[in-house]
Amino acid sequence: xxxxxxxxxxxxxxxxxxxxxxxxxxxxxxxxxxxxxxxxxxxxxxxxxxxxxxxxxxxxxxxxxxxxxxxxxxxxxxxxxxxxxxxxxxxxxxxxxxxxxxxxxxxxxxxxxxxxxxxxxxxxxxxxxxxxxxxxxxxxxxxxxxxxxxxxxxxxxxxxxxxxxxxxxxxxxxxxxxxxxxxxxxxxxxxxxxxxxxxxxxxxxxxxxxxxxxxxxxxxxxxxxxxxxxxxxxxxxxxxxxxxxxxxxxxxxxxxxxxxxxxxxxxxxxxxxxxxxxxxxxxxxxxxxxxxxxxxxxxxxxxxxxxxxxxxxxxxxxxxxxxxxxxxxxxxxxxxxxxxxxxxxxxxxxxxxxxxxxxxxx
Numbered sequence: 220x221x222x223x224x225x226x227x228x229x230x231x232x233x234x235x236x237x238x239x240x241x242x243x244x245x246x247x248x249x250x251x252x253x254x255x256x257x258x259x260x261x262x263x264x265x266x267x268x269x270x271x272x273x274x275x276x277x278x279x280x281x282x283x284x285x286x287x288x289x290x291x292x293x294x295x296x297x298x299x300x301x302x303x304x305x306x307x308x309x310x311x312x313x314x315x316x317x318x319x320x321x322x323x324x325x326x327x328x329x330x331x332x333x334x335x336x337x338x339x340x341x342x343x344x345x346x347x348x349x350x351x352x353x354x355x356x357x358x359x360x361x362x363x364x365x366x367x368x369x370x371x372x373x374x375x376x377x378x379x380x381x382x383x384x385x386x387x388x389x390x391x392x393x394x395x396x397x398x399x400x401x402x403x404x405x406x407x408x409x410x411x412x413x414x415x416x417x418x419x420x421x422x423x424x425x426x427x428x429x430x431x432x433x434x435x436x437x438x439x440x441x442x443x444x445x446x447x448x449x450x451x452x453x454x455x456x457x458x459x460x461x462x463x464x465x466x467x468x469x470x471x472x473x474x475x476x477x478x479x480x481x482x483x484x485x486x487x488x489x490x491x492x493x494x495x496x497x498x499x500x501x502x503x504x505x506x507x508x509x510x511x512x513x514x515x516x517x518x519x520x521x522x523x524x525x526x527x528x529x530x531x532x533x534x535x536x537x538x539x540x541x542x543x544x545x546x547x548x549x550x551x552x553x554x555x556x557x558x559x560x561x562x563x564x565x566x567x568x569x570x571x572x573x574x575x576x577x578x579x580x581x
Contacts, residue, residue: 220531223305223314226255227283228321230517236320237263239523244272249531252314254305256281280304283321286516290324294332302326306333309509316510316530318501320518326511327363327504334509337539339546342367343506344375345445345513346382347452349433356433357383357440358397361448363504369412372396372442376422377549378505378542379440385536386529387439395428395438397447403427409444421549501526503533505542510534 224240226233237253237260244251253260257279264271280301284293294303302321306329308314319326327343336343346359357379360367367375376394383392396414398406403414405427417424428437430451443451470480500522501512510533514526 220315220534221250221252221313222527222530222534223252223254223278223308223317224523224527225301225305225317225319225321225326226253226260227280227301228319228326229514229523230320231519232320233259234263234266235519236523238267239518239520240527241267241269241271241275242520243524243527244275245269247528247531248274249527250274250276251527252276252278252305252308254278254280254308255301278304278308284325286322288322288325290322290328291332294325294328300325302329303333306330306509306511309511310334315534316512318512318514318523318526318530320514320516320523320526323362323513323516326513330504330507330509330511334507334511337506337508337543337546340374340378340506340542342371342374343504344371344378345504346379346502347448348502349452349455351434351436353436355387356436356438357387357392358433358448358452359440359442359505360445361452361502362445364445366446367409367444369409369416372409372413372444373416373420373422374506374546375442376417376420376424376440377545379442380422381541381545382503382505382533382538383440385538385541386532389439391423392439393437394422394424395426395432395441396424397433397441397443397451398427398429400429401427413442501529503529503538505538508539508543510539 224236226236229236233255240251240253241264251274253275257277260277280299282297282300284290284297284300284302294300297303302319302325305317305319309317310333331343342364344360345363346357347361348355349358359375359379380392380394383389394417396410396417398410404411414427425438428441433441470476500518501514504511504513510530512526512530514522
């Protein structure tokens with residue numbers, strides 16, 4: 220696989236991004252294309268002191284889209300922005316996937332405007348991995364869309380199931396719908412309608428899932444609208460960080476603290492490995508015609524390395540193509556005549572009607 224890496228994106232770019240890319244290239248057969256300000260990239264490589272494998276190449280893109288800029292507008296004016304150039308490598312068939320720790324809005328705009336949506340997929344979705352004691356749970360959408368309808372949630376579920384099965388190696392992933400109760404009649408109009416559609420689908424739908432059930436791994440893929448998902452994932456990240464910080468601070472108090480820490484160290488190491496979120500630090504933007512992996516803005520070398528691996532696995536598993544095949548064979552929602560032009564616009568969707576009859580799948 221050939222993976223384009225936005226070397227200028229992220230809080231610790233380009234240093235940590237470059238180091239993560241070099242570490243990955245040294246351990247894998249994939250090609251890595253570092254996209255950004257080439258003189259700065261070369262200086263970072265020289266400071267790292269490892270040189271770079273022959274599988275690492277550079278593409279010059281000196282402009283950067285800052286977090287505070289309007290993503291779509293900046294993407295149009297900054298034609299040499301690293302995320303635009305890296306995404307265009309995928310668009311032109313010169314790379315199999317792109318990875319960035321930069322502005323999520325800019326990366327989403329680049330994926331939608333430069334790669335385009337998969338035909339039949341109304342809105343792309345961004346998943347996140349919530350680490351539990353028995354493995355990760357995919358939660359989507361976590362922010363690609365503020366508002367969604369029931370048909371969108373079904374598409375999110377199908378795309379999440381495809382990624383979980385093909386990349387995370389989960390056999391027949393269990394799909395859950397995030398709700399305020401387990402009963403089908405619970406929730407608002409959106410979740411009640413989504414529950415009915417998911418129940419009628421061929422997906423392995425296990426019903427409504429409450430927030431506390433996610434920690435118990437009641438489902439492998441949990442779907443919700445982007446507003447709710449973004450709130451949930453940020454609360455989860457903040458709470459787990461608080462628990463670990465508090466535990467560390469409490470155990471460092473008192474005269475026997477050093478001995479207690481020494482005795483508990485093996486257990487802490489096991490817990491650290493179990494909840495190692497950096498291994499799942501790369502999230503695919505599902506529903507676009509290409510592999511685009513979003514990673515955390517605070518990502519350092521190790522997380523960048525894992526994110527490149529996710530891009531390679533997603534490209535190797537042909538995730539966009541498999542989603543397109545599902546969309547063609549299960550046209551749950553179709554755009555009504557005359558609305559396609561509106562749906563192609565940025566952030567807009569057309570009027571939708573349920574497909575019926577043979578071949579309509581669910």
